[in-house]
Amino acid sequence: MSFLIKPTEIEKKSFEIITQELGSRTFPAGQSEVVKRVIHTTADFDYADNLCFSEDAIDSAKQALMQGATIVTDTNMALSGINKNILAELGGSAHCFMADPEVAAMAKARGVTRAVVSMEYASKIEGNLIFAIGNAPTALIRLHELIREGACRPALVVGVPVGFVNVVESKELFLGGDTPYIIARGRKGGSNVAAAIINAIEYQLVKREGF
């Protein structure tokens, strides 16, 4: 094994393997990059079937990112995985309110999850909003309510919580709705998947060094 394979070369080769193993399966332009990057992140080809896109999801997200968007995550891990350099180049920024002491105090006082309060905070942000939810079903459920109430109108909701309780149902809320969405149906997902989806859209907008 050689150490001299560059990370860019490894990534290119990995995407070739993924494309090859997907065989005759094809996806619409823009979505294809997302599906492949999620498989690249997880080595799990189930995502070729799990990922559901609203028709306008990629275009809406691209437009928002090009204008400078605020991305809100429900974990610091997802925040950590998002390419924030490219996001900043495009005039945007990413935030997670889960570890905010004020959010924690309010959640405790009201007997709700910090994810619920985080979404309420985020809904007040002006400008283009993108949500990247990879962990908390309650974030997705509260976000769905806030949208229905007219409190916010996201350019994209990435809804990919992982798990066994409330997860499947929370994701189904968005399917077929008016809000642009990328949802991982079923139990699978995660903060890494949420970050990968955001990055896959970013990388369609900015040429990365070596690619």
Added chain:
Amino acid sequence: MSFLIKPTEIEKKSFEIITQELGSRTFPAGQSEVVKRVIHTTADFDYADNLCFSEDAIDSAKQALMQGATIVTDTNMALSGINKNILAELGGSAHCFMADPEVAAMAKARGVTRAVVSMEYASKIEGNLIFAIGNAPTALIRLHELIREGACRPALVVGVPVGFVNVVESKELFLGGDTPYIIARGRKGGSNVAAAIINAIEYQLVKREGF
């Protein structure tokens, strides 16, 4: 769907479902908690088959953590996912050198990955060392060399890079060796998996609120 289910309750219920779906499959004490937490993190039952433990892995890691260990990751995402409060309670800390400008400069000058240089940095840390590698095969390969050269003697190597190039081979290097290891055989793994494994061991040592 109710918002009032507490995160602790959701986690308990999730582990009940995982245990139930694992059916008659059982794992040694200490390893069982790791397998279930990784499934909890990924909703992917493949890890019940993929995860390989050296016989001394859990005991060695527990002993190191109880004495105050340094955990080194190969991504900020894994670092972000590790429960650092409990680690600090035990007198330990966690670090990632991947974004260190000095590491980047040295990697560029030598034509190697930052992961390689990161491992060399980490190998010089005194005291109990635990590696949590969820991304870079080159980190694992270089770490294996450093151990053979006697540069360091980790209390545990968590080797769970994900991907399609060099990944499978880099993980196989540790199987059956003298260094205590937890390896995810095959392509699957990730920073989230690395963090989940560390947390699953931490949570065996410290009682968490609500559990």
